[in-house]
Amino acid sequence: MSAATPPSERRVSARIGAISESATLAVDAKAKALKAAGRPVIGFGAGEPDFPTPGYIVDAAVEACRNPKYHRYTPAGGLPELKAAIAEKTLRDSGYQVDASQILVTNGGKQAIYEAFAAILDPGDEVIVPAPYWTTYPESIRLAGGVPVEVVADETTGYRVSVEQLEAARTERTKVVLFVSPSNPTGAVYSEADAEAIGHWAVEHGLWVLTDEIYEHLVYGDAKFTSLPAIVPELRDKCIVVNGVAKTYAMTGWRVGWIVGPKDVVKAATNLQSHATSNVSNVAQIAALAAVSGDLDAVAEMRTAFDRRRHTIVRMLNEIDGVLCPEPEGAFYAYPSVKELLGKEIRGRRPATSVELAALILDEAEVAVVPGEAFGTPGYLRLSYALGDEDLVEGISRLQKLLGEAKA
Template sequence: MNFNLSEKAKSITPSVTLEITAKANEMKSRGIDVIGFGAGEPDFNTPKNIQEAGIKAIEKGNTRYTATPGIIELKKAACDKFKRDNGLEYKPNNILVSSGAKHSLYNAFSAILNPGDEVIIPNPFWVSYPELVKLADGVPVDVEAKEENDFKYKMEDLEKALTDKTKAIILNSPSNPTGTVYSKEELEAIADWAVKNNIFVVSDEIYEKLIYDNEKHISIASLNNKIKDLTIVINGMSKAYAMTGWRIGIAAAHENIIKIMTNLQSHTTSNASSISQYASVEGLSGDQSVIEEMKKHFVERRNFMVDRINSIEGLSCKKPKGAFYVMANISKLKGKEINGQTIENSVDLANVLLEKANVAVVPGLAFGSDDYIRLSYATSMDNIKEGLNRIDQFLNV
């Protein structure tokens, strides 16, 4: 049947990362030993104290609707977190709790964009950024963040991308997929540019706790009050607390922005899961040592993965400073025939690695950069060693 469906909805590209994961899982269900490097979530269990807080919430009957923007305990815990970790002063009316950071981003773009407004996005970008902008009737504008510049914006490129329709810029530090981290000086330059041009900054800081090598996370909103008023900080519980399935995102912004975001949410999802909210209070306020333990494993895995990738002929990568991904440069492989398969692009390579080597990676094309594949080290060291050995053997038989 030929349905007359929404043109906007039909224009949205499916998530390639979820597609790869689904295909790998389907192969595993058939008994095939697949090593997956596509995961966008920690491979650790939610910490015990957070689990217990969720169970306690159920036992106490905290399973009903809450206020749309979240329970006051969680909003206060978020304010304490922003002050403690980021030097940011927020009040509960500056906070909106949503069903995951992706939901927070959707609310943010829906609140600030009018049809045709442009949003500058770094390329490589997280797969959902351009689609979320399009869902809010905005226009995504890629700005290439080159590998030689550590995958960061250059100010001259931002100036070139600026038009009278530019409404916002996305900042993602630490970054998915590149793991790049912006310095204070780099953030100050972006902040000055945003304030000068009255541009909103949507600052996705979901990976802020997963940062390595004595690097320091700085929230651009903490630099001064002018940039703070223009910034929507996006954070949440998924990555640092291994709570991906609990679906809690946290947005912090000027109360006028949060008010609009809250109105939108009140007519879509209403409140985030009450049980997850109570568990998140414990996550933000309780023992934080589990994060350091996770980081130790991530650093060990990252170091091994980076060294091993750079030892494989045809591949190279930079050492990421945060998150849990490596962007491997595959440009030397493009146009080559490997095991009877000509590699024209990153999708070809990802497909052939999955089908012939039983290794799941995400093609860089999903992130706007076809010269790369993304590998997640949010998996065991045994899987990392075996998966990279399979890639090496397949590429260099």
């Protein structure tokens, strides 16, 4: 039904009905369902480390379960001790000094992103969104009443947008620019100079910046993570940082993220959360406290494995005719272009889009990948290399065999 349908006949609101299902979660769910049915599917869809949460974090959660203190409601904005620890962690890892009053603990990064946009956007405000983008960003912007304005970068620039592109997209309605480095889905990492240029451009035009730092510790080679408000101090009064424990500590299922920002915005987002969910699970918060207060040995181990897999997947993908895969510098995703394969015959089918190609790959090779349409750039596939080395090699070998059959 359309928005013009009389309210009495509209079963789902136009606002919620317009939201698309998360494509990455949908692919992961389908892959798991097929595996449960006995199919030897290898899934490259999920964006989560294949490592267990470190034992000391689990132990802290177990102890919290036994403590009656954590059996009750706690402040909606987060446990004071966790907020203080996040402030210390932010200074340690980013060089950005903040107060605990500038922090809101959320149910994962997704809630942080939505609440941040909801706190600063009015209907019609525009947000510049570099593409390829993570699927949740534009949906959160729309849900908050904003308008996402896409700025597309491709493999020729390493999936990094320029200040010139951002400026060309800026209008009198622009309020926010989204900055993500390292990036999901591409693994792109901006140099400090490029990040600084974007920050100064935002300051010059009085724009807000929302920066997602969830992959801060997953960078490889010569690439370095840069926190925008740390290198452009003038931006701090209009900068919101989103982060969490999910990727760094293999805690995707624990659902703990946070917002760091100006006090008035954080207070507004906290008010929203007080009505939406109240406090994040206390047990999960205590686990997050153990994580951010501890060392980074666990992520160093994961990073070594991801780096090894990064080289393997890029090499194997680039061995396929018609596939071009830049080397990602961060996160744990490869984002190859498959545009040259579209329209070619593969086992009697001619996929015209990357959606159709991903479906063919799942049917014929029993490999689950996410099509580029989910990230705003048709003609690409996203593959997470956060899976075991043997499965990775087997899965890409299946792709090599299948896609190697492509013919005009």
